[in-house]
Amino acid sequence: MHERQAPITPAQPTETPPPQTRVDNAIRAITDHIHGQSLKVGDKLPSEARFAEWLGVSRTVIREAFKSLSAMRIIEMRAGRRAQVCGFDGSVIALSLTHALRTEQINPQQMWDARRAVETRTVTLAAIRRSDAEARRLLALVAQMHDCVDDLARMTEHDIAFHVAIAEASRNPLFPVLVAALTSAMRETNPMVWRQRRDDESRQEVVRAHEAIAQAIAAGDPEAACNALARHFDLASQGLVMAGFN
Amino acid sequence: MHERQAPITPAQPTETPPPQTRVDNAIRAITDHIHGQSLKVGDKLPSEARFAEWLGVSRTVIREAFKSLSAMRIIEMRAGRRAQVCGFDGSVIALSLTHALRTEQINPQQMWDARRAVETRTVTLAAIRRSDAEARRLLALVAQMHDCVDDLARMTEHDIAFHVAIAEASRNPLFPVLVAALTSAMRETNPMVWRQRRDDESRQEVVRAHEAIAQAIAAGDPEAACNALARHFDLASQGLVMAGFN
DNA sequence: TGGAAATAACTTGTATGATAGGTCGATTGC
DNA sequence: GCAATCGACCTATCATACAAGTTATTTCCA
Known part of the structure; x- marks a missing residue:
């Protein structure tokens, strides 16, 4: 169950760059979605479950990605509601x-x-x-x-x-x-x-x-x-x- | 199992401010820890499990908090290693x-x-x-x-x-x-x-x-x-x- | 005795399944 | 027509499990 996907990174010989995790991929996929669909402030995102299905990962991964974006004030999350694109804020x-x-x-x-x-x-x-x-x-x-x-x-x-x-x-x-x-x-x-x-x-x-x-x-x-x-x-x-x- | 703690916020009558979640609390606790202990770049943080125990929440919550801080480049996480305070980065x-x-x-x-x-x-x-x-x-x-x-x-x-x-x-x-x-x-x-x-x-x-x-x-x-x-x-x-x- | 290899202990990454509780639209009853 | 109710959907959190990476310890061989 753990290996639905191919390995994330092919074990680069370089040391410094931290290997990409699935959460990182999810974050990129979500921001790409926002950009690709030209979502604007207040627009709603698909649910976590939907993203999880699309990307073939567990909801845990999507959840952490959402939370990360929420911390960066790129999206706003609230219980029960779908996440929405967040306004710019210093x-x-x-x-x-x-x-x-x-x-x-x-x-x-x-x-x-x-x-x-x-x-x-x-x-x-x-x-x-x-x-x-x-x-x-x-x-x-x-x-x-x-x-x-x-x-x-x-x-x-x-x-x-x-x-x-x-x-x-x-x-x-x-x-x-x-x-x-x-x-x-x-x-x-x-x-x-x-x-x-x-x-x-x-x-x-x-x-x-x-x-x-x-x-x-x-x-x-x-x-x-x-x-x-x-x-x-x-x-x-x-x-x-x-x-x-x- | 779900109610170890008192409710997070006493249902403020105000509408706009999103209610504080446990993850938010965890984020604050972690940053406070960094500040309180005067941790500097490269210093290691306690493990997720330890924080979970201290704050009386599940590792899931701490995990999301850690990921959030990681997204904000306040800490750096890598598999197997303990998280450490991250260098400033634009x-x-x-x-x-x-x-x-x-x-x-x-x-x-x-x-x-x-x-x-x-x-x-x-x-x-x-x-x-x-x-x-x-x-x-x-x-x-x-x-x-x-x-x-x-x-x-x-x-x-x-x-x-x-x-x-x-x-x-x-x-x-x-x-x-x-x-x-x-x-x-x-x-x-x-x-x-x-x-x-x-x-x-x-x-x-x-x-x-x-x-x-x-x-x-x-x-x-x-x-x-x-x-x-x-x-x-x-x-x-x-x-x-x-x-x-x- | 010194150093390298194997191991044990710990830590993070991800998955699964379950439940509580918030939100919102549809349905129903007045 | 309007408001209370209900149900579907969604997020928040928990518990548990296991894979895989890191690190310190221990063991073993030269």
């Missing part, structure tokens, strides 16, 4: 980056530098393309930050929301996802940096940097927005050094 | 982006714009920090591109290798990963753009744009590198329009 990227940070494969500065690269673009585009509602929203978020300089957790959430809001105003759906992933990966290191700033004045300085960005975007001035962003990142970098990173 | 991000492109949640221009944001930074850093060996490598890659203007597949690979090499020269390990993800996600749309350039001259123009970037980096001139990159992206954008995107 959470996988965020998780990947978080893992890289936690296992010390990259450090916070490097993450900040990537943010700087991306956000230099988002603030520029936001200053050009933002709607009035978005401009108001940014200013409102900054106001909220002013109110909670003592509450690190809330501050962090507002901070993230602020940067994501800018990315949304850039009108490129890829940017909010990237920014959300890069910022939320730093949820763990951020508080350490923040704690370096003991007095209110020092913290308000950071909030004012955000305010300057919001105002420049509201004013539709890309250059001023970039400068304000640069100041923001310089402050952050300074905080990182104080916190002992690098 | 392939998950690439897959996520590829899926977003295929399902038309983002379009090629938006992807290119994100690349522009990131690569503007990588060429700048590369011009400053590149070693001599890296400079030579970049020039060699361009030379290889000159030789295969007729072979789209090889050209695409060299193209990706070139941009990743620049990112490596930036000395921030996050950048090669991001660039690789963004570029390889476009493996499918790239050929269409290339095909717009029928004659050799038109194709060589693109290669020359790459050459200019390599030379600016080799010369250690960040500004020239940025300008050359801008030209490269303008050509690409032009190609996209010709290919009928947007």
Whole structure:
């Protein structure tokens, strides 16, 4: 019963590449199906049993393949319902980056530098393309930050929301996802940096940097927005050094 | 047998959030274990059976959790061996982006714009920090591109290798990963753009744009590198329009 | 005694079959 | 016509079994 199929890989002499398992094949078959049928977000997939039959493997294999794709946010599974194609979402990227940070494969500065690269673009585009509602929203978020300089957790959430809001105003759906992933990966290191700033004045300085960005975007001035962003990142970098990173 | 544990979630009245399954819990428990024990790349995890015992669930559940983490490249599994913590790798991000492109949640221009944001930074850093060996490598890659203007597949690979090499020269390990993800996600749309350039001259123009970037980096001139990159992206954008995107 | 080959213990990969419980459309009763 | 009910289908989980890969141990021979 175990040998319905030919061996997966003909025992390659090479060592490094891990041999393909049936689950791997199933994953490929499923993604190929999605692509081949041009399925779009929300479209339903065939049931696990059907795939199992098509591929000539047990449902166990299909199940693991489905779960893998579900973990990668390519499909969404719920009990009783057929799996469906999932919307794009930065959470996988965020998780990947978080893992890289936690296992010390990259450090916070490097993450900040990537943010700087991306956000230099988002603030520029936001200053050009933002709607009035978005401009108001940014200013409102900054106001909220002013109110909670003592509450690190809330501050962090507002901070993230602020940067994501800018990315949304850039009108490129890829940017909010990237920014959300890069910022939320730093949820763990951020508080350490923040704690370096003991007095209110020092913290308000950071909030004012955000305010300057919001105002420049509201004013539709890309250059001023970039400068304000640069100041923001310089402050952050300074905080990182104080916190002992690098 | 089925009810060893209390119900996972107390039936929240909210609709949208999918109820947590035992596999989800297992995934969290495993990542927590990695983090809690400060495991680093290559460190081995406890066996599936052990986790199953700890969490009081069947091996099936742990198996699906392991497979999910394996799909996200957080751990690496191979038959017979215990799973181990996996090195950071852009392939998950690439897959996520590829899926977003295929399902038309983002379009090629938006992807290119994100690349522009990131690569503007990588060429700048590369011009400053590149070693001599890296400079030579970049020039060699361009030379290889000159030789295969007729072979789209090889050209695409060299193209990706070139941009990743620049990112490596930036000395921030996050950048090669991001660039690789963004570029390889476009493996499918790239050929269409290339095909717009029928004659050799038109194709060589693109290669020359790459050459200019390599030379600016080799010369250690960040500004020239940025300008050359801008030209490269303008050509690409032009190609996209010709290919009928947007 | 040193090293290589055989072995035992453990681990992952896959299959099978069973049950609980969620979802959704069709049917029925008012 | 509408709502409650039912049934078919589907996923979530469990238990068990066995094949096949890995690793440490032990054995055996030179």
